[in-house]
Amino acid sequence: MAVVTRDAAPRVHWLVRRLLASLAVLFVVSLVVFAATQALPSDPAEAILGRDATPERVAALRDQLNLDRSLPSQYVSWLGGILQGDLGESLTRRAPFADALVSRFSNSFVLFAVASLIAVPLSLVFGVLGATRRDSWGDRVGVTVSLLLSAVPEFVIGVLLTLLLATTVFHIFTPVALVPEGESILKHPEAMALPVLTLVLAVVPYLNRLVRAAMTDTLGADYVQMARLKGISESQIARRHALPNTLIPVVQASALVMAYLFSGVLVVEFLFRYPGLGTMLADAVANRDLPVIQAVTLVYAASIVLLNLSADVLTIWLSPRLRTGDVR
């Protein structure tokens, strides 16, 4: 028995399978995105020329941009490039965009990471406090505020925060992130305040209620009753017995919420003109810049796949039954 549980092979196999499945997911995503961009009602040449898109000029520009090749040949050459680490050229800028992609991604990642690092622990603290002091005066206020905030879309939160803290009532933060392209957002921490605050306010109410509910369930479980009967103090019960078991659903929920946060970054970036992946994607879609759309969506998909994978690994590590037994 002991030999079996210490054998790491099944877990390695599981991880390898999950990684391969993730790659397959990314491949399918790239196909779907490619198909979706082809279904768009206009092409890059038309998007670039706009009002002056006369048939002759569109034809000439299509020729310049190599848009006349067959779809499979466009996809295969793009995929071949990606596998060799070549993202291709942006059709609108007519230049490689790998540098811009890296700098935009790191800006978005910093925003996401800072918001997560604040939102997740904060939700944990509020959730646990709410569950252990259920129906107290503070808990009721917390639940009401959470419900109110979850009902407000993040862009409304962003607009209200801007009015309150940047433009109208107080002038504490800069309302718009005017960071020159290619420069790291870390050099401009002041530009991050409002986007981070908006994301935290959009996520904490939801996640904190999840934690509270999970913790409340656990506190009502038989083994907790048992611990109480043994005379263990409530704070010990919460820390030693309830919290570790609450963490498993919370990790899964956090992964979901963080995936949401990653896409929420998109809206928030637009609102604050934040130089991240979201604004890059919005511009690429508006201009039908196919290589950029493909690259950005692939980065998004890979990040979310990775996020879910980490959550699963963490879940296994946190639950003794899965950690020691056979994982399927």
Next chain:
Amino acid sequence: MTASLSRRSLMGAGAIGLAAFAVPGLTSCSTSSESPGPKGAKPVTGGSLRVGLTGGGSTESLDPHFQFLAPDLVRSFALYAYLGEHDGQAKPSPLLAESVEPSDAKATTWDIRLRKGLEFHNGKTVSSDDLIFSLRRMLDPAMQSSGALLLPWVDAQSLKAMDERTVRVTLDRSVSIFDEALFNFLTTVLPVDFDPANPVGAGPFKFDSFTPGDRSVFTRFDNYFAGSSYVDQLEVITFNDDTAQINALLGSEIDIAGGLSPAGAAVGEQSGITVVTTPSMGWQPLTMRMDVAPFDDPQVRAAFRLIADRDQIVEQTYSGRGAARNDMYGWDSDGYLADVDQRAQDLEEARALLEAAGLTDLTIDLQTTPALPGQVEICQVFAEQAKAAGVTVNVNKSTPDVYYAKHYLSAEFATDTFANVPYLNNTLQCQLSTSPYNATHWSDDEFNALYDKALSTTDAAARAAVIEDMQRIQHERGSLLIAASFDGLDATSTQVNGLRSNESWAFPMNGYHLERVWLS
């Protein structure tokens, strides 16, 4: 009905409480005033002027002959300036050119004379060879420039240097207003070895850096012919929407927020920002294709023109920041037809005309796009007004790329936007069968003959009389429903001086003369 209309246009404009800020009749007789800053103070030099603009993106271009977006025009003026411009009275006014004059009595050849001692950013003196190079580049079909459409009479091969700074242009016909046509946003002077990657021009600012869709930086050119700029540096920054743009202005991150929507301007004024107005800077017609049903019947076009409540359109589309128009453009030009009554809403007559045309229960799609502020709103307001005449107008809004690729120039009923330039320039853009923006497929033999005559008439007074006749036709049976003109709206911080409000220009911000702006 009025209430529902207001709400609709407000929602379209994306602002709350806008109606309260609508200022009627801001346009005509108001006096001009400077942007804020200490009054009458002496201009000071220095500082960086940060201009925030919308309507850009990664397709922005620094090429002076490849200009499609609002931020492109501002940069183009700063870097290159133009041969000439149109002043507040729609009169041609030379800039890099010293003079543009016909060299024969019929105005079939013209001499363009450059200013003396005009200098490029690299120190080279501007010569007639540079001008010939630039005009050929602009007219070259391979360049994908709109230049050839704006100057269709020029034979690029015939351009001839008469001396160091004079170029003779031979046209394929008499063009009495060649100077007016030449002074457009694409005609500038580039050095013969022009490289778009490292652009050199003769404009008031030198190139420093450019990232499409993000920002561009320019520095003062000390030898600009009209006096060097007050500010050391000019930054042009692109925004996704005017909310972020106004927030940046309120947070002192930019100094000028250009090209605001009426709703955006109202929000800005509410927050204590000064709005600089360029009165009746442009016009947004509803375009009725006259070669297909239902608008091939002049009675239907007349009926639609009678449906429009023009004052209401000014109020609700432009928050009062515009003026009612009489289905004619070119109101600043000599020969503007002023002796006809202002057309007003007449639903009874409109119904009668539609009945006579056999169209009692007409339903029609109106194609539009939010590419420019007002384009969607004017359609929504008109659709609401049409209900009262028993006409169902379905407003179909598309994204700009789809609109221009699929609907523009082909839809029977659509919308467009034009800058207020001299009458014959606007006509060249949209009312000839060769016009690039002839969305209405307007073709009228009598009108075409008069246009021909106007181009051949060198006497200004006689030409004005011909223009009057042309406008009479457009007013009577034309294909454009021109209900209103709109004001250019730019907001500035209190540090900005030198932008004049209520002064007419074909372009906003004093015709883009940012070199005349100073920061206190």
